Amino acid sequence: MAKKGLGKGLNSLFNEEDIEEVTSEITKSSEGDIKKVRMSLIEPNKKQPRRHFDEEKITALADSIKEHGLIQPIIITPSDNNMYKIVAGERRWRAAKKANLKEIPAVIRKYSEEQVAEIALIENLQRENLNPIEEAIGYNLLMDEFNLTQELISQRVGKSRSAIANSLRLLSLEDEIQKMLILGTLTSGHARAILSLDDKELRIALSKRIIEDNLNVRQAEALAKQLQKKKPQKKKSEKTAYDIEIEKIQNTLSSAMGTKVRINHTAKKGKIEIEYYGNEDLERVLGFFNIKGE
Numbered sequence: 056m057a058k059k060g061l062g063k064g065l066n067s068l069f070n071e072e073d074i075e076e077v078t079s080e081i082t083k084s085s086e087g088d089i090k091k092v093r094m095s096l097i098e099p100n101k102k103q104p105r106r107h108f109d110e111e112k113i114t115a116l117a118d119s120i121k122e123h124g125l126i127q128p129i130i131i132t133p134s135d136n137n138m139y140k141i142v143a144g145e146r147r148w149r150a151a152k153k154a155n156l157k158e159i160p161a162v163i164r165k166y167s168e169e170q171v172a173e174i175a176l177i178e179n180l181q182r183e184n185l186n187p188i189e190e191a192i193g194y195n196l197l198m199d200e201f202n203l204t205q206e207l208i209s210q211r212v213g214k215s216r217s218a219i220a221n222s223l224r225l226l227s228l229e230d231e232i233q234k235m236l237i238l239g240t241l242t243s244g245h246a247r248a249i250l251s252l253d254d255k256e257l258r259i260a261l262s263k264r265i266i267e268d269n270l271n272v273r274q275a276e277a278l279a280k281q282l283q284k285k286k287p288q289k290k291k292s293e294k295t296a297y298d299i300e301i302e303k304i305q306n307t308l309s310s311a312m313g314t315k316v317r318i319n320h321t322a323k324k325g326k327i328e329i330e331y332y333g334n335e336d337l338e339r340v341l342g343f344f345n346i347k348g349e
Contacts, residue, residue: 100140117151204334206335225243240266244272298320
């Protein structure tokens with residue numbers, strides 16, 4: 056069952072006051088918490104999962120800041136060279152910069168690199184600012200940079216482990232399709248239908264058809280099944296008893312390991328392919344062979 060709410064692991068990162076600052080549109084803070092910091096001393100977080108900012112919305116926010124000032128402070132943490140790194144609020148910082156502010160109200164907190172990455176991801180998830188690819192990149196960053204497992208990420212952001220795994224699968228899509236997800240012309244639901252196809256050309260064709268015909272997710276899934284059936288098949292001789300046995304083994308392995316397994320068999324040699332999604336999933340697969348990753 057999918058977990059409800061995001062950021063269940065925030066208590067391990069913040070005190071109660073910090074949680075409010077990250078997860079709510081606060082306008083107040085206890086005396087002394089908010090300081091005016093020079094814009095020239097603040098730099099964006101290069102590992103921020105959000106890569107795309109709507110320039111029109113930033114311009115609109117900049118106009119509002121010029122008229123009313125910046126009501127909600129950003130959150131920053133001390134960085135190298137006497138600088139500060141943005142933990143939460145890069146959009147507000149960009150708008151303040153566009154509004155030519157010399158100083159910006161900020162809450163200064165000391166966080167580790169891992170905490171900064173987690174906070175940035177959680178804040179954006181809660182504000183629904185990330186496109187599906189940015190979300191997947193955020194999870195992948197936590198796994199690769201800080202060795203977090205899918206289960207730990209699941210606990211931190213309050214999403215099911217399967218949701219994390221499905222998100223990471225999006226990174227296996229072709230660049231052309233990923234761009235469609237970034238632009239918002241395709242949704243994560245559409246992407247799941249596309250991922251059901253193994254053929255690259257069919258995936259791209261389905262993606263374009265979804266956009267051209269404005270298909271919903273169910274329609275996309277139905278079309279994916281049709282394309283899979285219509286995919287030209289090489290003429291094969293009738294399956295031998297041995298071929299049938301190989302297919303049974305393949306299905307048994309797929310079921311037992313909980314992932315797609317392919318056995319490519321010829322008369323003289325063969326190859327077994329096992330799909331996995333991320334480091335944790337690889338360790339799980341290796342466990343079936345009593346192999347432990349270092």
